[in-house]
């Protein structure tokens with residue numbers, strides 16, 4: 001979008017140069033001042049792509065976001081095994097959450113796709129449980145407190161097999 005927008009502005013500036021320097025500076029001023037306030041207030045959303053596979057691995061175990069930033073996570077199960085045997089989800093927990101305790105509780109929560117209702121207060125955001133070749137998107141605001149926020153796949157035994165990582169808030 002910005003590149004498309006910049007081209008007509010450049011043309012204007014070239015035309016104005018022919019008319020005189022005074023007009024050029026007055027024309028440039030509003031554009032500069034309108035760009036300034038939006039930059040610090042709303043950093044561009046972070047888009048994070050995470051995949052899982054039949055080997056019980058995430059493609060990444062760490063990603064970084066900025067405090068308060070809008071975050072979109074696109075999560076895809078690249079595997080081919082049936083969901084009942086090799087489903088995957090992505091659950092991002094609060095900073096001080098006990099990940100192991102969450103994973104233990106999840107084993108008993110098949111009815112809610114391994115997202116235990118009793119521990120919902122520990123969760124910042126989570127995807128659906130995905131079968132083969134399925135994808136899900138979640139959007140949320142990054143926490144304002146910097147630190148490391150654990151994430152995991154809560155399908156039985158997947159956390160213990162290494163399906164875990166951290167979201168680093170800077």
Ligand SMILES: [Cu+2]
Pocket residue numbers: 052056086087088089153154155158163
């Ligand atoms: Cu998994």
